[in-house]
Amino acid sequence: MKPILEIKNISKKYKLRGQESPYLTFRDALTSGFKKQKDKNEFWALQDVSFDVYPGESIGIIGRNGAGKSTLLKILSRITPPTTGEIISRGRIASLLEVGTGFHAELSGRENVFLNGSILGLTKQEITKQFDAIVDFSGVEKFLDTPLKHYSSGMQLRLAFAVAAHLEPEILIIDEVLAVGDAEFQKKCLTKMGEVTNEGRTVLFVSHNISAISTLCSKSILLKDGNLIKNDKTESVIKHYLNVINDSQLVWENITRISYSEYILPMKLYITNSDGETIQSELNRNCRYYINFEFELLSIQSELTIGYSLFDSEGQYLFRSLHTDKDENINSTLKIGINKVYSELPVNLLNEGRYQIALDGGIHKKSWDFNPLNQNSINIRIDVYGDFSNSKFWKNKRNGIFAIEEEWVLG
Amino acid sequence: MQPQIEYRIKPPKGISLNLKEIWQYKELFYFFTWRDIKVKYKQTVIGFLWAILQPFLTMLIFSVFFGKLLNVPSDGIPYPIFAYSGLIIWNVFASGMTSSANSMVSNANIIKKIYFPRLIIPMSSILVAAFDFFMALVVFFGLMIYYKIAFTWLLLVYVPASLLLTIISVFGVGSLLAALNVKYRDFRYIIPFMVQALMFLTPVIYPVSIITYPWAKYLIAVNPMSGAVNLMRGAVIQSPPDMQLVLISVASAIVLFFAGLLYFKKTEGYFADIA
Numbered sequence: 001m002k003p004i005l006e007i008k009n010i011s012k013k014y015k016l017r018g019q020e021s022p023y024l025t026f027r028d029a030l031t032s033g034f035k036k037q038k039d040k041n042e043f044w045a046l047q048d049v050s051f052d053v054y055p056g057e058s059i060g061i062i063g064r065n066g067a068g069k070s071t072l073l074k075i076l077s078r079i080t081p082p083t084t085g086e087i088i089s090r091g092r093i094a095s096l097l098e099v100g101t102g103f104h105a106e107l108s109g110r111e112n113v114f115l116n117g118s119i120l121g122l123t124k125q126e127i128t129k130q131f132d133a134i135v136d137f138s139g140v141e142k143f144l145d146t147p148l149k150h151y152s153s154g155m156q157l158r159l160a161f162a163v164a165a166h167l168e169p170e171i172l173i174i175d176e177v178l179a180v181g182d183a184e185f186q187k188k189c190l191t192k193m194g195e196v197t198n199e200g201r202t203v204l205f206v207s208h209n210i211s212a213i214s215t216l217c218s219k220s221i222l223l224k225d226g227n228l229i230k231n232d233k234t235e236s237v238i239k240h241y242l243n244v245i246n247d248s249q250l251v252w253e254n255i256t257r258i259s260y261s262e263y264i265l266p267m268k269l270y271i272t273n274s275d276g277e278t279i280q281s282e283l284n285r286n287c288r289y290y291i292n293f294e295f296e297l298l299s300i301q302s303e304l305t306i307g308y309s310l311f312d313s314e315g316q317y318l319f320r321s322l323h324t325d326k327d328e329n330i331n332s333t334l335k336i337g338i339n340k341v342y343s344e345l346p347v348n349l350l351n352e353g354r355y356q357i358a359l360d361g362g363i364h365k366k367s368w369d370f371n372p373l374n375q376n377s378i379n380i381r382i383d384v385y386g387d388f389s390n391s392k393f394w395k396n397k398r399n400g401i402f403a404i405e406e407e408w409v410l411g
Numbered sequence: 412m413q414p415q416i417e418y419r420i421k422p423p424k425g426i427s428l429n430l431k432e433i434w435q436y437k438e439l440f441y442f443f444t445w446r447d448i449k450v451k452y453k454q455t456v457i458g459f460l461w462a463i464l465q466p467f468l469t470m471l472i473f474s475v476f477f478g479k480l481l482n483v484p485s486d487g488i489p490y491p492i493f494a495y496s497g498l499i500i501w502n503v504f505a506s507g508m509t510s511s512a513n514s515m516v517s518n519a520n521i522i523k524k525i526y527f528p529r530l531i532i533p534m535s536s537i538l539v540a541a542f543d544f545f546m547a548l549v550v551f552f553g554l555m556i557y558y559k560i561a562f563t564w565l566l567l568v569y570v571p572a573s574l575l576l577t578i579i580s581v582f583g584v585g586s587l588l589a590a591l592n593v594k595y596r597d598f599r600y601i602i603p604f605m606v607q608a609l610m611f612l613t614p615v616i617y618p619v620s621i622i623t624y625p626w627a628k629y630l631i632a633v634n635p636m637s638g639a640v641n642l643m644r645g646a647v648i649q650s651p652p653d654m655q656l657v658l659i660s661v662a663s664a665i666v667l668f669f670a671g672l673l674y675f676k677k678t679e680g681y682f683a684d685i686a
Contacts, residue, residue, distance in 0.1 A: 085422075089419070107446065107450065115442050119521060119527070
């Protein structure tokens, strides 16, 4: 059997421009003739990626932020051309890089179904034929003739997904559309996607949601810094991803019992979720996590002060938290031997990105054994990713060091 | 089972027009045009009547200031119909150019997410402008009846010829500006100025006959819209315009058409990266 998609040595180069002007100004073009050509910052978003997809397969595309997943989908959807390489496609491709592409606020729900369907590649005849099924699925039949601007964002999303769910291409490309909407809606989408894959359609699926990929995709590819580094069964690709690629280091353990202080012996620094499970992957800022510190107390110290300091990827000191912050008498319950203290990590304050958590503390006024600013500090690195708000427009990193979502109220 | 399709995604090499592909996407072309026409007059009380009212009111103002107060000659026909015939065809160019030039930027969210032949976006903007023209044509015929100007076969020749020349030139300018606007946002500010300046270089409010320098006459003819306006007037005056000047306009429109098309095609692959 011939593959339905042959991806052959695809590479994509971008030229990096200044942050504040992603597009050129006319002046740049006019003056560039006079300036000496600057060393152009080139960036390869994809390098020599090759793989085949056979009819009926559903392929997951896994990788950290910036690994090239979205670029690959954009090339497959023909939105941007590759710099080198070639893709041979033997079927109609429909891509869902976002739900509700082209929705127009001034048009009614009915009109938007036709417009959006047409943008996604359905013919007018196909839309007319499926119109009732689409409306049924969306559950907004009462408001079909109301302009879209009066819809709630949830209703807009349901209508958009309903149109998308009725696409019938041979190859379907999906990017993170499940990252929006409430839990119930996400479940509905996942069920529908499961149906689609069971119907024998070819699906390419990018998501941060590892569990969704493992349910929906039999095979996966793993991208790192634009390179394809693994192409195998989903199970083993995810394992590889969690163990090898995800070079954030989420656990620090003193296996060889190196001494750092004459009062306490640090044993383990790690992150758990609310179920007490040790975390091995990226942290979702909408979930709750705890930082745990295990140590051996060598002698009773009432002045023990231990905690952590948090730094961002540029080494900026963000904050510090100590175990005596709220309760100064906590030390009276410590015992000689193994102890554990833990505290909730305020991930909901953090922006998307990588952070370093360094052990901080010692014996108050006596010896500061764990200096977080020290080169050899005891530390772990975590990656936090977005899912900002329910708006589909704010999924990624925000400006600023912190990312805060607080309610705004009309006063 | 669908027929076997096979296509290749490759780095862009050379320029291919791929008219077949545009034809395949004719429905999307229709939907974009339909959307723009609908949205343009949504939530207005008189709706499509604006397409008629706008040129009509402008014509009234021009007739008072240029026709009455300044006594601008009008080739032997009443000044109101003289101005109106020029205005409605000029409006196709002015609004077609403005909206197609901005079309790629204003549809950036779609361009970044879905593939389709990019050319249909500026093309549908031009069609919207042509739609307004047909609405305004109703008043044009009304004025002809009012001023007792005979309907002759010249109308059937000159009006379509004028519209065709306009569409060819606005397509050229529009697609060129649309592509440039994606890359250089300066054009956002240049375009309104261009519309104003070009209006004075087009014989909308004055007849070509008042230009006495022969070289200036040819220079004005290089502006393809002067040919289009002269053709439109030919139907009212009922005598053919200076065909030499019209041919210069046609030639210039064809050059613009290909310049715009080629530049657009050459750059369209990267719209999604920089839009």
